[in-house]
Every structure is written in C-alpha cells, then in structure tokens.
Amino acid sequence: MSVTVAVPTGNIGKFLLPKLLESGKNITVLTRSPQKLEPTIRERVTIRQGALEDANFILEATKGTEAIYWLNPGNKKAEDVHGWYRLYGKSVANAVQKNRIEYVVNISTIIPEVVEAGVADGIVHVEEFLNETDANVVHLRPGFFLENLLPQISELKFKGTITFPIPPDREVAFIATSDIADVAADYLLNKNWKGKKIHILHGGEDLTFEAATKSLNDAIGTTLKYNYISLENFYKDLIAKGVTKAAAEGYTDIYRSMHLPREVEGIRSSETTTPTTVGLWGKRVLKPKLDSL
Template identity: 30%
Template sequence: MIVITAPTSKIGRQVLERVLESGEDIRVIARDPQRIPEAIRGRVEVIQGSHADREVVNRAFEGADAVFWLVPADKQAESVYDAYVRFSIPAVDAVVRYRIDRVVAISALGRGQQRYAGNISASLAMEDLFRSTGVKFRALTMPAFMDNMLRQLHFMKHEGLIRFTIPGNMKNPTVATCDIADTASQLLLERKWSGQESLALLGQEDLSYEEMAEILSDVLGTPIRFEQMTLDSYKQLFLGLGYTEAMAQSMVDMDIAGADGINISLQRTPENTTPTQFRHWAATVLKPVFDAM
C-alpha cells in the first residue's frame, strides 16, 4: 500500500497518475476528494481530511509500506516552522507506530549552508524530523520549479514582464515538476533502496531570468522582459494575498538566500540533472495556457 499526500497539488497529482500505472494499492489523503478526477478517484482509497490531522494520518498510514510526503502551502501559519515541522509531527509519529518502510518527501536545496532561508530552512527541519525515526528516507531537494513561472502569466500577457527579486543576470537551476514526479514515483515503487539520503534534482541547465525572458519571447511570440522586484514589494504582494506576516517574511527570506547562492552551491552531475529543458517546458506547459488567456 502506497500513501500519497497532496494528491491534487501540482506534484502530487502527477505522482498519483504515475503510481496508478503500476497496479499497486494506493491510498490518498485529500481535503476535497471531489478535486480528484472521478476516473482516478474510483481506483484509489480516499481518506478525507488534512494530513496534519493525527486521526486522518493514522487511518491513512495503517497497513501502508510507503508514503509520499508533501507539505502544502499554508499562508495562514503563525510561523514557517508551524507550517512544516509542527504540521508533520502526526505523520512522523505514525511512521513509527505503523512501521512504515520508506518515505519520499519533497524538500529543498541548502543543507549544510550556514544561513537562514525561510521556507527552505523549515523544509530541512521537517526532513530531520522524519530522519529521526530511522525510516528509509529520500528527500528530493530542489531549486525553484519551472512551473512557478505560471504565476507570472498575468504579467506576461498584459505587461510583457516577468518579475522576481533575484538579479536578472544571476544563473540558477530550475526543475520541472514532471521530472520531480518521475523520480518520486520510481522511489515509491522500488523496494530495494535503503538508508537516508537527499537527492538533488537540478533540471537540465542553469539560466538567468533575463535568459528565460528571451526564451519566453521566442516561444510565446511576443516580447517578454525581466523586471527586478524589491524585497519590500515582494513581501507586500504576499501580504495582499492573505499571508500572515511570518509567512510573507519567510518567502522574502527564501529569496534573500537565493540571491546569496543557496541553489548554486551543489555541483551538477549526470545523476542530479533531470531531462526537461526550460524551452521545452515553456512550449508544452506554459504556452497553451498563455494562448488560452
């Protein structure tokens, strides 16, 4: 039995689709099961509720041998550690209680660097909580997702802009969520691995936002340029979206760490280089949505 959390999220949905093809028994935890396509919902066992809820997690983990763990965004959390660590405590207890064999979790790059990085630091603390149980554990550690560019569609369509706080000429890796889902599903289905490791997924290339804007201009057939946001305007954006002060600041702290190079300290290898190029992602994922606007 494989348990998949956040099955309606960008990554979780793709993990579920891939694991379904294996014929394994699957159980999902979903706040709103109606958001799972009906054709899929009929093929899995659904536990309704939040995977921060102890009773829900206990029901889901009983009899399972593998768990895909993804902490959903919580803009109302009182602190970033509440959002990641406190949220995960019931699951960690259940890992021990039900003798879960292996856990695959979504995390972030930055382990071992002596800097505070908001959501990144909380993700690493969440990892450590799972590691403390001794469970077989893989943390998939990533830079920014290519799919985050979808949040910029309004600016692209109406202003010909992409806006970020990271300097426009700074090269960074990015990864497509489809490649994350591929790796996660393979690990969930493979029973031979052991130990506890972090697996970095760095995408196919390092690009600056200025280079991404050039690629987007070409793919979308309309001029797109980069504009650097101030940290204050970035924070105000999240506050306007209903984030608490602490969670808005954690987003700022993550970007400060990004500008300091938290995502570029790891050497790229064939093992941590995933296949999807940004240009291909933009053409196949972003452009259809852009054209439909």
C-alpha cells in the same frame, strides 16, 4: 504493495498519481479536497479526507502503507512558520514509525540549510523528524519550479512580464514538476535505496532569469521581459494580499537566499539533472495555457 500519496492535486502529485496507477499498485490519497481530483483518478484510488497536520488522521489513514510520498503544503496564514512545519514533521514521522512504513519519499527544497532561508529552513524540520524514524527515507531537494510562473499567467499574457525578487544575473536551477514526479515514482515503485538519503534535483539547466525569459520567448514566440522587484517590495506585496507577517518573512527569506552564490545549491551532476529544459517546458506547458486565455 500499497502507496500513499499526500497532496495528490499539487503540482507534483497530479503527475505522480497517473504514473503510480499505471503500475497497478493500490494507491491511497490524503487530501482535504477530494473534489479536486480528476474524476478518472478519483475512481481508481482510495481517498482519505483530512488535514496533514492532524496526527491522528495521518496515523489512521496510513495503516497498511508500505511506501509514502510526502509533501508539506505552505500556510500563508501561519503565525509561526517553523512551528507549522514542525507540526507536519511530527505528524508524518509518528505515522511512519507506528505503522512501520518502510519507505518515504519526502519533497524538501534545494536550499534548506542556508541561514535565514525562511520557509525553506522550516521544511528542514520535517527532514529531521523523518530521519529519526526507522524508515528508508529519501529527501528530494528540487530547484525552482517552472510552475511558479503559472500564477502570473495573466501578467505574462497581457503585460508581457515575468516578475520575481531574484537578481536577473543570478543562475537558477529550473525544474519541471513532471520531472520531480518521475524521480519520486521511481523511488516509490523500485524501492532501490536503504537508510536516509538526500537527492538534489537541479532540473534541466541552470539559467539566469534573463536567459530563461529569452528561452521562453524563442520557444513560444512571445516578447516576455523579466521584471526584477526588490525583496522589500515583494514582502509588501505579500502583506497587501493578506499573508501574515511571519509567512511573508518566510517566503521573502527564500528569495533572499537566492541572492547568495549559486554554490549553496550544490554541484550539478548527471544524477541531479532532469530532462525538461526551460524551452521545452514553455512549449509543452506554458504555450497551451497562454493560448487558452
């Protein structure tokens, strides 16, 4: 069996690849930057270098593939967010159909159907294109990545703050990307579904950011505080960092959707719950990174 993995060096892919390699399967990776792969991984996979939005590259690179893991990278320079994701959707769906790929695990988002959900609403286009193929497709819709905290690692370490445009009293479905990788690997290796399926992943627990910050403090012995910023200021910060107006609006709209009631993200169940809590992630991932600074 041949499994193809897109974005192998991403937050999910870096956990997914070792799991797939342990199974003894032949693994092909699609990447712009092969040098970012760990050397021990690089020598055990087949590397296809190219852009995921390049339909011809994807078509050629996925020949002989039985199952594919697909993730849609964002583009902070995009002038048309929906057009960017339609390009991805057409690219992968064309390859899946023409190469008769039987199984697709697609990383989507927990809030794709919320009105004006920006980038999240754009990602749903990829779901739509894949649903038009003959493949068995599962759309994993995970909650808020705990790894979203890591770009703020310096602020966490030296300012003691966690900053997001999410109301402090709004419950969030926090999930570790290693748990997403576990679910994706199970689907790719066991191929235990038929047709088109949506699998929501709420992570280990629902917490407000104030409660999550307390959990992190208890886990790693810090005095972090949650700093809520307005959507307007978040948008302005993105523009100041060189993000296009369209992309900044798209990312801001994701957080705008997180001002809506928690029910828009679905009801938690045993199928949607994964093992890693916020505190456990803090001990395993955040503390070592903070200690290394």
